[in-house]
Amino acid sequence: VWPEGARAVLHVDMDAFFVAVELLDRPELRGQPVVVGGTGPRGVVAAASYEARAFGVHSALPSAVARRRCPQAVFLSGRHERYREVSARVMALFAEVTPLVEPLSLDEAFLDVTGARRLLGDPVAIAHRIRERVQTTEGLSCCVGVATVKFLAKLASAAAKPRADGSGVHPGHGVLPVPPGGELDFLHPLPIGRLWGVGPVTLERLSGLGVRTVGDLAALPVTVVTGRVGEASGRHLHALANGIDPRAVVPDEPARSIGHEETFPSDLTDPQRVATELARLSDAVVSRLRAGGLVGRTVTVKLRDGAFHTVTRSTTLDRATDARPVVLAAARSLLAGLDLSGGVRLLGVSLSNVGPPVDEQLSFDDLAPGAIAADEALDLIRARFGDDAIGLASTLGGHRSVGPGGSPNPWGPDEPTGDEGAR
DNA sequence: TCTGGGGTCCTCAGACGA
DNA sequence: TCTGTCGTCTGAGGACCC
Numbered sequence: 316v317w318p319e320g321a322r323a324v325l326h327v328d329m330d331a332f333f334v335a336v337e338l339l340d341r342p343e344l345r346g347q348p349v350v351v352g353g354t355g356p357r358g359v360v361a362a363a364s365y366e367a368r369a370f371g372v373h374s375a376l377p378s379a380v381a382r383r384r385c386p387q388a389v390f391l392s393g394r395h396e397r398y399r400e401v402s403a404r405v406m407a408l409f410a411e412v413t414p415l416v417e418p419l420s421l422d423e424a425f426l427d428v429t430g431a432r433r434l435l436g437d438p439v440a441i442a443h444r445i446r447e448r449v450q451t452t453e454g455l456s457c458c459v460g461v462a463t464v465k466f467l468a469k470l471a472s473a474a475a476k477p478r479a480d481g482s483g484v485h486p487g488h489g490v491l492p493v494p495p496g497g498e499l500d501f502l503h504p505l506p507i508g509r510l511w512g513v514g515p516v517t518l519e520r521l522s523g524l525g526v527r528t529v530g531d532l533a534a535l536p537v538t539v540v541t542g543r544v545g546e547a548s549g550r551h552l553h554a555l556a557n558g559i560d561p562r563a564v565v566p567d568e569p570a571r572s573i574g575h576e577e578t579f580p581s582d583l584t585d586p587q588r589v590a591t592e593l594a595r596l597s598d599a600v601v602s603r604l605r606a607g608g609l610v611g612r613t614v615t616v617k618l619r620d621g622a623f624h625t626v627t628r629s630t631t632l633d634r635a636t637d638a639r640p641v642v643l644a645a646a647r648s649l650l651a652g653l654d655l656s657g658g659v660r661l662l663g664v665s666l667s668n669v670g671p672p673v674d675e676q677l678s679f680d681d682l683a684p685g686a687i688a689a690d691e692a693l694d695l696i697r698a699r700f701g702d703d704a705i706g707l708a709s710t711l712g713g714h715r716s717v718g719p720g721g722s723p724n725p726w727g728p729d730e731p732t733g734d735e736g737a738r
Numbered sequence: 739t740c741t742g743g744g745g746t747c748c749t750c751a752g753a754c755g756a
Numbered sequence: 757t758c759t760g761t762c763g764t765c766t767g768a769g770g771a772c773c774c
Contacts (some may be wrong), residue, residue: 352742359742361774374774377740420744420774512747514772547748548771571746578742613766623741629767661742 316437317461321495323438324564325426326460326468327409327445330477332422333362335455336401337391348388352378357578361393368479401453408448412441415564425465427564442490461492464560466511467502468493473509498558503530510555512548520544532556573611574665575599582621582658589659593650596664597643604666605694610635611666614645620657628652635668639690642666 317323329335333351338344348367352360358378370385378390402421409416412435415427428441435441442459449457460471475491477484493501507526508518520543526532532540533556541549554560575596583589593616604611615629628649636642646664696705 355742357740357742359740361742375742377742379739380741383739423774512772516771545749572744574744576743615767625769627768631766663743665745 317432317439317492318495321429322463323428323432324462324465324468325428325438325442325445326462326465326472327424327426327449328458328460328469328472328476329405329422329449330456330458331362331364332402332455333393333398334364336398337394338364339401339454340397344389348372348385349391350378350381350385350388351391351393352381354378354390354392355580357580363388365477365479365484369481369483401455405449405453405455408452409445412445414566416566417564417568425468425564439490439492442492446489456489458487459490461490463493463495463498464558465562465564466555466560467498467558469511470502470505470509499530499533502556502558503528503533505529507532510552512552512555517544517548517552529556570607570609570669572665572667572669573600573603573607573609574615574663575603576617576661576663576665578619578661579659582660583662584655584658586655589650589655589662590647592659592662593646593664594643596662597646598639600664600666601637601639601642601690602694602697604669605637605690608671609669610637610672611642612636612668613666614642614649615663615665615667616646616649616653617661617663617665618650618653618655618659619661620654621660622657623660624657625661626653629667631668635670635672637672637690 334349337349337351346366347364348370349364350360350367350372351362352358352374356379360372360374360376360378360381362374363372363381367381367385367388370388372381372385372388376384381388382390398421402418406416406418406424409424409426413426413428413431415430417425419425426445428435428438431441432438435444438461442461446457446459449455458472458475460468460473460475462468462471471491471493475488477487479485505528507513507521507529510529510532513521521532521540524535524539524543526535532552535553537550537553540553543549544552577592577596579592583592612635613629613631615627617625617627619625630645630649632641632645642664
């Protein structure tokens with residue numbers, strides 16, 4: 316039983332979420348190895364069923380490798396709209412327990428149930444009830460960690476997961492509490508790589524200090540740690556290793572950036588084609604920005620060449636904007652400063668410094684002939700007929716369909732006029 | 739054999755104004 | 757007037773997460 320007055324944080328983690336949703340719609344695949352992810356030559360695994368994991372298939376593994384390890388697996392390309400829809404319903408179930416729900420991704424959330432105890436009882440009992448409710452209402456399984464702080468709850472839910480290895484699938488605890496006072500007993504034997512924020516690079520740096528377990532890290536003076544991994548990370552990790560995590564569960568954090576990037580099936584070498592893709596990605600980003608009623612101030616272009624070398628270039632505008640021509644013009648001028656001779660494997664556009672618009676006087680850019688009217692018309696047409704119903708003239712001529720018999724670009728070469736009209 | 743796409747946060751260097 | 761310092765902003769890159 317959880318002591319009276321102690322904070323209680325739950326971390327709920329859906330089991331193999333993308334795969335589990337696919338199995339809801341295709342129950343005949345249950346019990347089989349199923350993999351969701353990019354199916355093209357450069358795809359990677361986004362989620363794998365526990366049956367597939369038994370063959371060494373895991374997320375972020377190149378799909379080509381996954382196919383070799385488990386040729387009998389069913390490979391699905393993924394339907395993010397569907398996952399979002401199911402995720403929203405699951406999050407709504409959490410919101411019935413407490414208003415303090417912080418989604419981490421589509422398949423994970425923190426819940427602060429400290430204030431729900433009077434009404435709903437013991438936090439561990441609440442965790443069991445959430446698990447049953449997700450199973451009965453959505454047909455999905457999940458694991459729940461219960462602790463006094465966020466990162467311990469997250470580690471606990473991970474420890475409660477089913478496991479898969481060469482000998483098959485082994486069920487987990489489902490719910491795992493780390494009771495107040497028992498934090499360090501749970502934490503200190505864990506390998507250091509399990510700590511949230513320790514990836515391959517930090518792991519290597521800490522190994523140099525002889526650190527193998529979380530307990531090893533906790534025993535070091537904080538200055539030794541900061542000297543090795545930097546001031547902010549060092550202090551943060553050292554606090555975590557001692558079970559200290561003051562972060563609150565914060566619902567409804569607004570997005571700080573919005574972006575789109577794409578890896579092409581084969582490297583692009585034609586600069587005209589690269590410009591076309593840049594316009595398409597910029598257009599997609601602005602559409603999402605406008606759909607959210609937001610404006611952004613910093614435009615970033617990302618390019619990965621044929622040798623997998625990645626560069627980014629960014630520029631901060633005088634004022635935040637949601638105008639397509641302004642974002643596209645900025646992206647174009649950033650791209651113009653980049654070397655495309657090594658081929659383009661990946662291209663991305665993102666907007667940061669994002670937030671709600673503040674009332675300001677319009678600039679001449681915003682008043683460019685047709686700019687506002689064209690943007691609003693695009694939004695309206697897409698809302699009614701779908702995202703593909705209309706696009707920028709400059710995105711024609713690429714791999715996208717231009718209609719029956721349509722020449723790639725009937726209006727001739729695409730001049731960077733900064734006045735992209737809606738077709 | 740080939741290494742996604744969506745993000746957040748941190749570090750460092752340089753510019754700039756108080 | 758010159759110089760050093762400090763805080764802040766910007767841009768690039770990197771580490772990390774799911």
